[in-house]
Amino acid sequence: MTGFLGSEGGVIQEGFAKALNNFERDSGSVYFKDKLPHLLAIIQYYSLQTDPFSANNAGDATMAALNAIGSAASYGDAQTKAAFTTNMLDVLSVMRSFALLGETSLDSRWSAEADKKWILPHTFNAMGKIGSIASDEAKARLDNTILEVRTKVINEISVETTETIITKNYLASANRQCELTDALYGFCIVPPKEEDILSVSHQCTNNVTIRAQSSISQATLDQSCIDIALQVSEFHTFFNTNGIPVTGDKNDTIEVIAFSSPEDYEKYAPEFFGISTDNGGMYLEGTPENENNQARFIAMQCPDDGSVVRVKL
Numbered sequence: 123m124t125g126f127l128g129s130e131g132g133v134i135q136e137g138f139a140k141a142l143n144n145f146e147r148d149s150g151s152v153y154f155k156d157k158l159p160h161l162l163a164i165i166q167y168y169s170l171q172t173d174p175f176s177a178n179n180a181g182d183a184t185m186a187a188l189n190a191i192g193s194a195a196s197y198g199d200a201q202t203k204a205a206f207t208t209n210m211l212d213v214l215s216v217m218r219s220f221a222l223l224g225e226t227s228l229d230s231r232w233s234a235e236a237d238k239k240w241i242l243p244h245t246f247n248a249m250g251k252i253g254s255i256a257s258d259e260a261k262a263r264l265d266n267t268i269l270e271v272r273t274k275v276i277n278e279i280s281v282e283t284t285e286t287i288i289t290k291n292y293l294a295s296a297n298r299q300c301e302l303t304d305a306l307y308g309f310c311i312v313p314p315k316e317e318d319i320l321s322v323s324h325q326c327t328n329n330v331t332i333r334a335q336s337s338i339s340q341a342t343l344d345q346s347c348i349d350i351a352l353q354v355s356e357f358h359t360f361f362n363t364n365g366i367p368v369t370g371d372k373n374d375t376i377e378v379i380a381f382s383s384p385e386d387y388e389k390y391a392p393e394f395f396g397i398s399t400d401n402g403g404m405y406l407e408g409t410p411e412n413e414n415n416q417a418r419f420i421a422m423q424c425p426d427d428g429s430v431v432r433v434k435l
Contacts, residue, residue: 138160142193146193235283239279269309321335331377334423338423378418381421383423405417405418
């Protein structure tokens with residue numbers, strides 16, 4: 123295939139990598155062993171380039187290749203996993219080359235940390251998924267590569283960011299946790315506990331509870347309860363509901379989560395509730411037709427006056 127490995131081959135490489143999900147399982151998996159070397163060749167190619175992400179479609183091609191190798195390791199059937207076992211030394215070598223040895227550890231075209239690090243979670247996801255099916259010896263080699271990468275990249279991005287990616291991408295993809303017994307303990311982030319961060323529980327009514335961080339004041343809690351009660355009353359008046367819920371809605375209570383700042387909202391809301399934080403708050407209704415469903419409104423305190431932002435139901 124002319125130009126498959128070359129500066130103009132990014133679109134073809136991306137298409138090839140994405141097509142490999144057809145060879146992970148069932149009748150297609152018998153051919154995966156023949157496709158794996160080509161996938162490794164794509165990853166290896168970029169690790170050998172100078173300024174690799176400046177090439178045509180390089181970002182999408184490398185992401186697709188990493189996602190493909192991780193997906194095959196994680197979701198492939200026995201024949202696919204056997205291809206990894208047979209070629210594990212090559213897999214480990216190529217992944218180390220991409221993660222550590224080349225200019226593909228980070229995207230150094232950029233100065234901002236958020237822009238530099240975009241490729242690292244994809245790399246660590248793939249390595250973690252490979253580790254989930256690898257032998258103990260291969261897992262140890264992957265762990266060692268992770269530590270080598272950490273030593274390299276903390277010169278350009280923060281230790282906290284690096285160890286968060288180790289935790290949320292590498293360990294999580296390998297079905298591991300940052301705990302005392304793990305080989306990478308001390309180089310990962312022990313996840314915060316929800317009850318330790320949201321240590322305040324204030325009941326406005328039998329139906330509304332505010333959970334917040336310890337810095338919230340009693341005055342803010344009391345005013346938030348007043349605001350919520352007003353919103354509830356205005357809602358039922360506007361829609362003329364007579365206080366009767368929608369048919370099939372079994373939600374009896376709501377939790378209002380009030381993080382102490384926008385920074386804590388961005389830090390903890392994804393960790394605890396799995397939401398994006400490019401917003402000012404989010405309502406999580408859950409599955410209201412289920413018994414014991416817990417609806418939540420995730421919010422934060424305003425930096426200016428400490429009030430809870432968007433306390434509207």
